[in-house]
Amino acid sequence: MNSWLAKNLNIKTFVGLFALIMLISLAVSCREDGGDTGTEASGSAEVSGNAQAIADARGLTPADIEAALKTYTPSGTHDDYIMFASGGHSGQIYVIGMPSMRIIKTIAVFTPEPWQGYGYGAEGTMEVLAGGNIDGSNITWGDTHHPALSETGGDYDGEFVFINDKANGRVAVIDLKDFETKQIVKNPLALGDHGGTFVTPDTEWLIEGGQYGSPLGWEYASIADYQEDYRGMVTFWKFDRASGRILEDQSFAIELPPYWQDLCDAGKLVSDGWVFCNSFNTEMATGGVEDGEPPFEAGASQNDMDYMHVFNLDKAVEVAQSGNTIEVRGFPVIPLDTAVAEELLYFVPEPKSPHGVDVTPDGAYMVVSGKLDPHVSVYSFEKMQDAIAAGGFEFDTYGVPILAFDDVVEVQIEVGLGPLHTQFDDKGYAYTSLFLEPSVARWTLGGSFSDLHEEEDWTLVHKTPVQYNVGHIAAAEGDTVSPDGQYLVSMNKWAIDRFNNVGPLLPQNFQLLDIGAPGTTMPVIYDLPIPDGEPHYAQIIRADKLSPWEVYPEIGWNPHTGEIDENVVQLGEERIERNGNQVEIWMTAVRSHFTPEHVEIKQGDHVIWHITNVERAYDATHGFSIPYYNINLSIEPGEATTFEFDATEDGVFAYYCTEFCSALHLEMTGYMMIEPNE
Numbered sequence: 068m069n070s071w072l073a074k075n076l077n078i079k080t081f082v083g084l085f086a087l088i089m090l091i092s093l094a095v096s097c098r099e100d101g102g103d104t105g106t107e108a109s110g111s112a113e114v115s116g117n118a119q120a121i122a123d124a125r126g127l128t129p130a131d132i133e134a135a136l137k138t139y140t141p142s143g144t145h146d147d148y149i150m151f152a153s154g155g156h157s158g159q160i161y162v163i164g165m166p167s168m169r170i171i172k173t174i175a176v177f178t179p180e181p182w183q184g185y186g187y188g189a190e191g192t193m194e195v196l197a198g199g200n201i202d203g204s205n206i207t208w209g210d211t212h213h214p215a216l217s218e219t220g221g222d223y224d225g226e227f228v229f230i231n232d233k234a235n236g237r238v239a240v241i242d243l244k245d246f247e248t249k250q251i252v253k254n255p256l257a258l259g260d261h262g263g264t265f266v267t268p269d270t271e272w273l274i275e276g277g278q279y280g281s282p283l284g285w286e287y288a289s290i291a292d293y294q295e296d297y298r299g300m301v302t303f304w305k306f307d308r309a310s311g312r313i314l315e316d317q318s319f320a321i322e323l324p325p326y327w328q329d330l331c332d333a334g335k336l337v338s339d340g341w342v343f344c345n346s347f348n349t350e351m352a353t354g355g356v357e358d359g360e361p362p363f364e365a366g367a368s369q370n371d372m373d374y375m376h377v378f379n380l381d382k383a384v385e386v387a388q389s390g391n392t393i394e395v396r397g398f399p400v401i402p403l404d405t406a407v408a409e410e411l412l413y414f415v416p417e418p419k420s421p422h423g424v425d426v427t428p429d430g431a432y433m434v435v436s437g438k439l440d441p442h443v444s445v446y447s448f449e450k451m452q453d454a455i456a457a458g459g460f461e462f463d464t465y466g467v468p469i470l471a472f473d474d475v476v477e478v479q480i481e482v483g484l485g486p487l488h489t490q491f492d493d494k495g496y497a498y499t500s501l502f503l504e505p506s507v508a509r510w511t512l513g514g515s516f517s518d519l520h521e522e523e524d525w526t527l528v529h530k531t532p533v534q535y536n537v538g539h540i541a542a543a544e545g546d547t548v549s550p551d552g553q554y555l556v557s558m559n560k561w562a563i564d565r566f567n568n569v570g571p572l573l574p575q576n577f578q579l580l581d582i583g584a585p586g587t588t589m590p591v592i593y594d595l596p597i598p599d600g601e602p603h604y605a606q607i608i609r610a611d612k613l614s615p616w617e618v619y620p621e622i623g624w625n626p627h628t629g630e631i632d633e634n635v636v637q638l639g640e641e642r643i644e645r646n647g648n649q650v651e652i653w654m655t656a657v658r659s660h661f662t663p664e665h666v667e668i669k670q671g672d673h674v675i676w677h678i679t680n681v682e683r684a685y686d687a688t689h690g691f692s693i694p695y696y697n698i699n700l701s702i703e704p705g706e707a708t709t710f711e712f713d714a715t716e717d718g719v720f721a722y723y724c725t726e727f728c729s730a731l732h733l734e735m736t737g738y739m740m741i742e743p744n745e
């Protein structure tokens with residue numbers, strides 16, 4: 068052995084050595100299997116030389132090899148964690164395995180997606196998407212920002228994931244039994260949002276905070292009347308776990324001053340029942356740079372302090388349920404003065420245009436970063452409660468009581484330039500992304516976390532540079548009452564130099580950091596380009612908490628009702644019925660044919676078409692597409708689906724299965740013949 072292998076074996080960590088031995092024995096077994104190695108060899112020394120040769124040929128450093136060994140996931144081996152990442156303005160969610168960082172799936176949420184047959188005729192999906200339309204305006208995209216996994220007792224339970232659409236002020240519900248979007252609701256108060264979605268510890272409420280102040284219900288008002296007529300809001304959507312749906316008629320909102328509410332987080336354990344949202348633009352800047360007014364970025368950055376909004380959610384629920392509300396677009400809203408009178412809203416000063424608020428796993432502290440301040444500010448929930456009990460507040464312009472900064476702040480820690488978002492692990496560390504440096508800072512928590520680490524409390528202990536602009540970071544189980552540590556993903560924007568040039572529009576870059584070993588340097592061990600919209604946030608769940616179906620429970624399952632569809636078609640029940648100019652088709656799909664294979668109709672007919680995939684095998688999805696009519700379905704094993712259209716165009720239309728489902732998949736087809744009308 069020569070070069071780095073010999074020099075480093077004695078100083079490598081045990082893990083590295085063990086993994087190297089694994090690699091070598093893997094190579095040996097390949098060889099014994101008659102693998103194509105190109106050279107004759109009879110012992111492990113030569114084999115390790117082979118691994119060395121590969122490392123040399125590819126110019127890999129020892130650190131590279133360690134990173135590869137930590138992330139390489141052999142074919143057939145599953146990942147330990149699953150990350151649900153926002154798909155940004157693709158409007159979707161990415162499902163990514165960790166540590167391999169393999170993208171496993173995209174979940175279609177706000178944007179029609181052909182592979183999943185989402186938004187191309189299938190009735191259930193059309194209804195879900197239509198739920199997000201605004202006053203008759205068809206919205207076919209979204210800007211997803213913050214996924215939130217459902218929680219039980221403050222821990223991810225693997226049942227649902229929720230996400231917001233910042234651009235259009237909507238919230239979606241995805242069921243993790245089949246990884247499909249079941250519901251989209253439109254916020255009745257605001258056209259946009261930002262602070263969504265976040266869940267309370269038992270997922271009773273989904274939090275959707277606002278962002279850019281506007282008249283509630285988006286009615287017209289001159290921007291000259293911003294302070295009087297524009298407002299902020301936070302909405303609490305009631306989630307019903309049994310039906311897996313948001314109950315719109317049990318949901319409510321709170322009217323807020325026209326500051327720009329940003330992100331929220333729910334209290335947990337000691338702070339359960341409370342909700343925290345940061346805000347900026349307490350200056351109430353209204354822009355107008357073209358008229359000589361200060362631009363937004365200057366106007367909204369003058370104050371030294373903005374306000375964290377602190378809500379007593381339990382009390383707000385009481386007030387909403389007592390009917391002490393006004394209605395905006397038919398939706399109950401607790402007016403701002405009622406919120407103040409009922410003592411369910413307080414402000415806490417937070418420095419310099421803050422972005423995000425994160426509650427520690429024990430629920431005792433709220434961490435806020437000021438984008439223009441090199442510190443994170445840590446607030447004590449206990450001190451907030453003491454300050455509320457003590458009274459003697461100052462009030463802001465809108466009459467909201469302000470808790471004094473010095474009374475409620477626990478500590479401020481200088482972490483670096485442009486701090487944004489904070490995550491937690493199981494070893495008493497917090498991690499904060501630094502947009503401007505850019506890097507990820509690791510610092511120690513105090514309080515109940517003191518004994519978990521050796522360093523002093525509330526101290527910066529390490530920074531790992533990351534590639535280019537980091538926004539959010541996500542740690543394994545990082546928003547729960549019991550984070551795992553182990554892995555942290557730095558979600559970087561615009562990967563300028565990490566990948567091959569693919570033109571002026573840059574992909575994003577997820578960098579995986581190994582935060583598993585305390586006291587180490589938490590190295591970057593993988594770069595994953597994201598070739599789609601700009602993800603903002605992600606949550607990472609232990610893979611063994613997920614138990615999705617392999618096939619739908621029974622033949623004829625309607626994924627959107629969760630029941631057997633009334634138009635289920637069993638084998639032998641296929642038929643076509645005409646009633647006036649309405650034609651109804653009951654079809655089955657099975658490898659490798661549709662029944663019927665001929666559908667003869669007339670121009671001007673209204674067609675209602677039901678298809679059931681009667682397969683029970685895991686790998687037996689069938690697609691169904693009709694040209695011209697923009698019909699494209701994905702029908703998973705057991706699924707029953709329906710679509711409708713008007714046969715406006717005559718001609719011969721070959722329909723076919725779009726999934727390569729068998730050797731005779733190309734034969735899985737049929738003809739729809741539409742006879743012209745005279």
Ligand code: CUK
Nearest residue numbers: 212487538539603604
């Ligand atoms: S925001 Cu994008 S980096 Cu929408 Cu959570 Cu902070």
Ligand code: CUA
Nearest residue numbers: 724726728732
């Ligand atoms: Cu079914 Cu191809």
